[in-house]
Amino acid sequence: MKATGIVRRIDELGRVVIPKEIRRTQRIRRGDPLEIFTTGDGEVIFKKYSPMGEVNTLAAQLAEVLSRQFALTAFVCDRDRILAVSGSGRRELTDRSISQPLEKLMDARKPYQSPGAPEKTLLPCEGAPRVLLCAAPVLAGGDVTGAVGLLTEDRAACPEDAQCKAVAVAAAFLAKPQALTEGVHTPLYDRIMNLYKHFCKGLDSRAKTVIMVLALRNKEC
Numbered sequence: 001m002k003a004t005g006i007v008r009r010i011d012e013l014g015r016v017v018i019p020k021e022i023r024r025t026q027r028i029r030r031g032d033p034l035e036i037f038t039t040g041d042g043e044v045i046f047k048k049y050s051p052m053g054e055v056n057t058l059a060a061q062l063a064e065v066l067s068r069q070f071a072l073t074a075f076v077c078d079r080d081r082i083l084a085v086s087g088s089g090r091r092e093l094t095d096r097s098i099s100q101p102l103e104k105l106m107d108a109r110k111p112y113q114s115p116g117a118p119e120k121t122l123l124p125c126e127g128a129p130r131v132l133l134c135a136a137p138v139l140a141g142g143d144v145t146g147a148v149g150l151l152t153e154d155r156a157a158c159p160e161d162a163q164c165k166a167v168a169v170a171a172a173f174l175a176k177p178q179a180l181t182e183g184v185h186t187p188l189y190d191r192i193m194n195l196y197k198h199f200c201k202g203l204d205s206r207a208k209t210v211i212m213v214l215a216l217r218n219k220e221c
Contacts, residue, residue: 004019004022006019006022018046026048027048027079027080027097028048029079032048032049032079033048033049034046034047034048034049035047035048035049048080056083056084058173058174059076059083059084059174060076060084060086062074062076062084062148062170062173062174063075063076063084063085063086063087063148064086066086066148066150066166066167066170067086067087068086069166070150070163070166072087072133072150072151072152072163073085073086073087073088073089073090073093073130073150073151073152074086074087074148074149074150074151075093075124075148075149075151076146076147076148076170076174077098077102077124077146077147077149078145078146079098079103079106079144079145079146080097080098081095081096081097081098082094082095082096082098082124082125083095083146087151088130089128089129089130089151092128092129093124093125093128096124096125096128097125097126098124098125099122099123099124099125099126099128101122101123102122102123102124102125102132102135102147105122105132105135105137105147106137106144106146106147107144108137109137109139109144110137111134111135111136111137111164111167111168112132112134112135112136112149113133113134113158113159113164114131114132114133114134114152114157114158114159115158116156116157116158117156118155118156121155124149124151128151129153130151130152130153131151131152131153131155132149132150132151133149133150133151133152133157133159133163134149134150134159134163134164134167135147135148135149135150135167136148136149136164136167136168136170136171137171138171138174138175139171139175140174140175140176145174145175146174147171148167148170148171148174149167150163150167
């Protein structure tokens, strides 16, 4: 914990203003949820809350399945950093802050597909050796909580339809983590298959395979 030297008074309603500079450097946006912690020494600590942090295991599994199925680097991120990566370049990308273009992409709340023009490609984070091939935002409860995407070294590549649909399905899975935690006596395999029935309508066989592989990997749970 680093001291800032800034002091703020609490108003009559219990509100305190977080300085603009801190909000900018810590990427705290209007409407962002903050967790409040207290210590025995009388400290009150505010920490940014990420709903995606509660589904790290599922995020890592989805990234691995997508990466293996399409032989590309796959990632899952929240609004600030990359949480899970599978494939080439995993060490260089994991836990990196996301780029501003990726942040704007999530704010747009629309899936992204690379146009195939090298000059128009987007990086997942600053200095990344791979560019976004396709990505889909994770929309949970009307809020954007993160994104799922595939990366490629070929800046002129265009995504296949199956890749875009599989990424969209993965994002839909992450948007409903409660569906994977409801019913503690129900095997995870069955819970994933229930989601499969909801999200896989209209998908081709390759996109469906991504979800089937995830389910089969957890059949023993």
